[in-house]
Structures are given as C-alpha cells and as structure tokens.
Amino acid sequence: MATHRSSSPRYLKKRAPARFTMQTFYLGIIGAGILGYVGTDVATALSLVRSVGGSCNIKGNVSINTGERIYHVPGQKFYAETEISPRYGERWFCSESDARAAGWRKAMR
Secondary structure, three states: OOOOHHOOOHHHOOOOOOOOOOHHHHHHHHHHHHHHHHHHHHHHHHHHHHHOOOOOOOOEEEEOOOOOOOEEHHHHHOOOOOOOOHHHHOEEEOEEEEEEOOOOOOOOO
C-alpha cells in the first residue's frame, strides 16, 4: 500500500485547479488571431454553400489538367460527378449568364 499522499485518492480530490497563466493568455491571443484569419475563409465558403440552397445549381469547376474554368448545368454528362471545392477557386453560379460574365465556359458534354 502506498503511503505517499500524492497517490491517495483523498489528496487527488483536494488538488487546486490550474491557475490562469501568462502562457495561457498568449496562447489564447494567438489562437484567436488564427481563428480570425481562418474564419474569414470559412465564412466565405459557407456563404457559397448557403447560396446553393436556391436556384444556384450551376457548378463552376476548374480543370485539373489545364486550369480552364468550365461550368456544368444539371442534365449534362458529368454534372453529378463534378464536385465543387472553393479552395481551388471553384464556385456555384445562379445562371449561365453569371458564369459567362465571370469568364467561365460551358462544358461540351
């Protein structure tokens, strides 16, 4: 049986809670700055996703091979397989005229 008080369950229950330190403060400031920076990108991505709920169902895709900007409308051959990743500059459009005005071309199939 252990006789040292640090191994006693009674001692463990009475241990004082950790105190707020300057290190905790600085880590909080750094974390808030990172969250603020990343939060801007996340908010932008969420606004793009939110706009999909209505009639904004045209997928603006960037070609991996050529970097060409191509939009897909419902019913086209590769529409269902096309995934939109805002981090690569891909986005949703509400009309074909919006897509063309932004410099995107319609998919051929």
